[in-house]
Amino acid sequence: MSVAENKTGRVARRRQKNLKALISAGQAVMGEKGIDAATMHEIAERADVGAGTIYTYFKSKDELAIAVLERLMHELALKIEQVTDTFDDPAQVYAFGIRTVIDTATSDLRWKQLLNRAEVIANAMFHRMGPFAIRDLENATEAGRFKVDNAALTWKMATHAIVGVALSVTNDECPEFTIDETVVRLLCMTGIGREEARELAARPRPALPNA
Amino acid sequence: MSVAENKTGRVARRRQKNLKALISAGQAVMGEKGIDAATMHEIAERADVGAGTIYTYFKSKDELAIAVLERLMHELALKIEQVTDTFDDPAQVYAFGIRTVIDTATSDLRWKQLLNRAEVIANAMFHRMGPFAIRDLENATEAGRFKVDNAALTWKMATHAIVGVALSVTNDECPEFTIDETVVRLLCMTGIGREEARELAARPRPALPNA
DNA sequence: GTCAAAAATGAATAACGTTCAAAAAAACGA
């Protein structure tokens, strides 16, 4: 019987607390200094755990960065949902949505820093969006369409996804801003047709861990 | 009298050769492994120089990465110009232009790897495109427009520029593909009006060093 | 309290970018 399943759950609670503390510390340090300059030792210290302890929670610095990014995305999603819940007037939703995304991307969360690691973000995106985006695309060789390899697709997805979330809503042609609509647009950018993208975006996404 | 200006110029030639060898080695290693995983020691070994010698040519690994990116961009520009020179039919120019850009971005040059360092690329872009893109934008606070800080703008520029060069030409709405037209579009993305962007793009750009 | 499993720890390791004192090469005057 593993400790995590224990009746009291004291260990599980401590692990949960440490996990949250580590992600918070990672978010703080990486946000201030960027991923490269953030050191695992400082993150451990801020989370009040030993240096080696991090590695019982995350396999590597990159995995921690992924977790941080996931939290950022989750927080952003919550804020946007709040905006769409608060206002009825599409113009207001649009205005406040833009403001929220831009504020998030430029100050609080320093996505530009996180962008330094396109591969980390790619993995995070895949984890978040699920496998549906690549399903039929991996070896797409339609007539007149170039063949994309996995790595290139990963990069394309990641870049488009982040840029799309952060900036596509600044496009004047997009008065109806919702998260799902953005996902649809991102999927379209990968080459999927609009109808299929809409269908895929409508599927339930897995819940975020440790939110 | 400095050695570089010497009559014989033997040293200058050797320096030139080493410089090219270093950029080639950097291109090869960074292309294979990505900038992060590429080590200065391996690059030095492939260029057949001592480990410390690199630092008489480049101030840092990032500067070397910039030089590599500049060469990549120059090579891509040459290929595109060749395409536009070879064909008269706009449809063919378009088709071959797309093919060239995509091939370049996905296999030969591994731009996706270079993207790992958005800031390096941003610097390279600024160096290449000159200061005109930021001139009037830095503290833009138009009504209804958000205030962008320098860092965010840098990131935005870099991301848009690379993604734009690599992917914007896959947009079906762009049948007339030229480098200048792409630059215009990139400038528009930063918020500059289309007319001003066109004027700025028409200005002569400085020649690439060490091509 | 005892014991085995799980978790935490931080000193040690390894890898890498960068520096620098020393050596080699080149340039120069005689």
Add this chain to the structure above:
DNA sequence: TCGTTTTTTTGAACGTTATTCATTTTTGAC
């Protein structure tokens, strides 16, 4: 050609940092 000065190269050494691992601590069942 020789001696001297200047430039260039070199690679061992340094400092930093992600990661590992032997050891210690904590936990939960008996």
